[in-house]
Amino acid sequence: MAAPPANLVALDRARLVAGTQVLLDDVSVGVSDGDRIGVVGRNGGGKSSLLGALVGTRPLDEGRVVRAGGVSAGMLGQVDALDPVATVREVVLGDLAEHVWAGDPRVREVLDGLLGGTDAQALGGWDAVVGPMSGGERRRLALAALLVADPDLLVLDEPTNHLDVEGVAWLAAYLSSRRPRSGSGLLVVTHDRWFLDAVSTRTWEVADGQVHVYEGGYAAYVLARVERQRVAKVTEERRANLARKELAWLRRGPPARTSKPRFRIEAATALIEGEPPPRDSVELVRFATTRLGKDVFDLVDATVTVGDRTLLEDVTWRIGPGDRYGVVGVNGAGKSTLLRVLQGQHPLAAGRLRTGKTVQVACLSQELRELDRVAGWSVIDSITEVRSFTMIGGKEVSASSLAQRLGFTGGRQQSRVGDLSGGERRRLQFVRLLMDEPNVLMLDEPTNDLDIDTLTSMEDVLDGWAGTLLVVSHDRYLLERMTDRQVALLGDGTLRDLPGGVEQYLELRARIREAGRVTSARSTSAPSSAGSGGASTPRAAYTPAQVREARKTLARVERALDRLHEEEVLLHDQMAAAATDPTRLAELTEAQRTLAEQEEALELEWLEASEAAEG
Structure with missing residues (x-):
C-alpha cells in the first residue's frame, strides 16, 4: 500500500482568538502534497486568519504550526503590500533574466493570462510604475508575481476579485491542470x-x-454537509433545507454545465428524492403576469450611443413578466449603460423602448448611497420604514423575518446602519429593495462583499420572488443559479443570446481571440443593407503600429475605469459621513454624476480602440 502524501504544513491543536471571538479552537488540519483545498465559511468566521496561521503571518495563541523542511510558501492577501515606486518588471520578474522567463512556457502563460502578454500591455508595459495603478491592477500584478514565483504552498485569499469571467476561467484552468x-x-x-x-x-x-x-469541491461539500446534518439530526431545519435545495439544483444542473458535479450521483439522488426544482417557473410567471401584465420591456430596433460611438445597433430585446436574464460582457461593452437604458436614464439614438404601465423597477447597484440617509437608524427601523410586511413565495413575510433570512439575526437587527460592514450594508440594501415590492429587479454585481451562505440565502429568497429579474455579474455560478437565460454584450454592437450559457460566451470569446477580430453575429445572420445577396462591409485593415497603439489605449482606459470605480467607493463613504449636511451631500451627488459621465466617456474610448486592437 502506498504511503499517504506528506503534509507540507499543518496546524496542531491550534487556537486563535480575536477579542472575545474564538476563531480556531483546538484545530488540527494539514495541507498535503497535491492538495487543492477550497476554504468556505461566513464572513468574519476566521478564514483569512486560518490562512495567515498556516503561512506564519498570524501567530497562534495556542498550539503550533508544523512545516516540512524546505517548503516555500507564498500568499495573496486581500490587501497588497507592493512597493509604489517599483515597476511591473521588478514586481513580477525580479532579477530573472529575459532569456530565462521568456523561455519558460509556464511564465509566459501567466503573463498572457493576467498581464495581457509578454509585454505586460494590460498594465501599461514593463516600465509602468505601481503607485498610480488601481486596486484591480495591483491585484492582478500581485497574483502574477506569486504565480511566477511558484512557491510550494500557494495560498490565495479571494483571488477572483477584480477578474472577469474569462480571467476566472483562465485562473481555474491554470491552478487545476x-x-x-x-x-x-x-x-x-x-x-x-x-x-x-x-x-x-x-x-x-x-x-x-x-x-x-x-x-x-463545492458540489461535494454541499452533499456532505446535508448528509452530516441528516446523520446528526440537527435542528437547523431552514439551513438544511437550503442546502438540500442547492444540492438538488447542482444535481440537475443548468443546460450550460459541461461537467458533472464531483459527488456520487447515487448518494445525491437518495438525499434529494422528491426535492422539487428550486423555482416553480410556471407559477412564478403566472403570478408575475398578474402583477406586470403582458408587457415589461420591449427594446425594438434600438441603437444606443455614447458620444459618437455605437454601443448597440438595431437591437431588439423583448423582456416579459417572470423572465430571468443574466448579462455578461467584455469590459466597456456597455452593460451598465444597457441597464440605464431600460430604466429610462440613457436615451436611445434610434428605435424605441416600450415599458409596461405597471412596471416598478428596483436596482441593486454597486453604490450604497441610498443608505446614507438612514446611517443613524437601526437596521430593523431602516427596513420597516419601507414596509413592515411583503409577499414572497405566496406568503406574507415580515421585515424582521426577511432580515433574519438574509443574515441579520438576533441583536444585529438593532445595530446602527452606519456601523455595518460593507457586506452587511449590501444585504440591508437588498432587503430594503425587496420590502418595497418591485416587480422588476436589476442586480449589478450582487456578489460584492458577500459570503457563500449569504449568496445562497439571497438565491433562496429570489426563488420565491415573482417578478422579472436582470443580473449583471462575473460570477458564472450565480448567473446560472439565479437566471434561466443569459445574453452577452461582445463589444460589436450586438446583444447575443446564449442558449449554452456562460460556457458558450467563453467559447465565443476564444474564437474572437483566435480569429484576431470581433465576431459580428449580424454580419453572418442578417442581410446587408444592399439586400439579402449583398456583402457585409469589409473590416478595416490596421497596421501593426496601429494595433499596438490601440492595445495600449485599451490598457490605459481599463486602468482609468478601475480608478473611477475606486473613487466611487470613496465618494460613497464621504456621502455617508455627510448624511446630515444637505449642502455637502448635494456637492457629493454632483461629483458622483460627474464620475458617471467620465465612465461613459471611457467606455466610448474603449470601444473605439477595441476593433483596432484585435488587428
Missing part, C-alpha cells in the same frame, strides 16, 4: 462557487471555531 507538480499544494478562500468546484479537490468549512474537512 497546469500548475500542479510534485511537492506543491494550494489553499484558496473565495465566494466564487464555480471556481471552488473547478479547482478544489478538498473543502474546509470554517465554522464556530472548528474546521470541517470534506473530500471534493
